Amino acid sequence: MEITCPRCESTFSVEAKALQQHHYQVKCGVCQHVFQVNPDDETSAAGTHLGQRLGRYLLLLIIFLLILALIGQILWSTGVYSYAANSAPIRRAMIQSANTLGTQISWPGPNKEMRIVDSHVTALDNHLAEITGKMENLAGHVQAYPVIQVTLSNVYGAPIAHLQFTPKEYLAKPEESISGFLSHTPVQFSIKSPKLIAAAGYQVTLLSQP
Numbered sequence: 001m002e003i004t005c006p007r008c009e010s011t012f013s014v015e016a017k018a019l020q021q022h023h024y025q026v027k028c029g030v031c032q033h034v035f036q037v038n039p040d041d042e043t044s045a046a047g048t049h050l051g052q053r054l055g056r057y058l059l060l061l062i063i064f065l066l067i068l069a070l071i072g073q074i075l076w077s078t079g080v081y082s083y084a085a086n087s088a089p090i091r092r093a094m095i096q097s098a099n100t101l102g103t104q105i106s107w108p109g110p111n112k113e114m115r116i117v118d119s120h121v122t123a124l125d126n127h128l129a130e131i132t133g134k135m136e137n138l139a140g141h142v143q144a145y146p147v148i149q150v151t152l153s154n155v156y157g158a159p160i161a162h163l164q165f166t167p168k169e170y171l172a173k174p175e176e177s178i179s180g181f182l183s184h185t186p187v188q189f190s191i192k193s194p195k196l197i198a199a200a201g202y203q204v205t206l207l208s209q210p
Helices: 016-021 039-078 088-100 174-179
Strands: 002-004 011-013 025-027 034-036 114-123 128-137 147-153 159-165 187-197 201-207
Touching (some): 114 201
Antiparallel strands (some): 114 128
């Protein structure tokens, strides 16, 4: 129990059992003042002090959480999280957290730091074609998968059609489109569509944001 001297306002701790043995009479160790302690008042004061301490701890916790939220917002707005996502464990944890919250991670980009590694055109039945190949993210961070544009041209090199395909259309596992385009890790793509007809020429382009 905490006791406060009414004369010098010094505060010190005394065991409740010791107070009972001395009939709640206390001598201040600082000013030597002898005074009577009301156990009910001291219990109330102790409760007040405890409440004040808990209030301070709660305030510190709120401030700490606000700082964490601010740091998270800064990391999110600057895209720093996409660099950390190059680590497979961190990336998995981010995706699992997003799934738990029922949302998806908004990866930055895609920017111009990506390329087609190779591509092949295979003729199919019914005058259709299939384009397969690999693309690579050259940026130092995870970014969004790009839209692939295929330009068909005639024998004179003039374009006759522009077709666009989303990640869910060209990835082997469409659900991987939300996982982000990993840095320096070639990814296979396969484009097959009734619109992708046989043509004299094909140009495959990765579309980036301005």
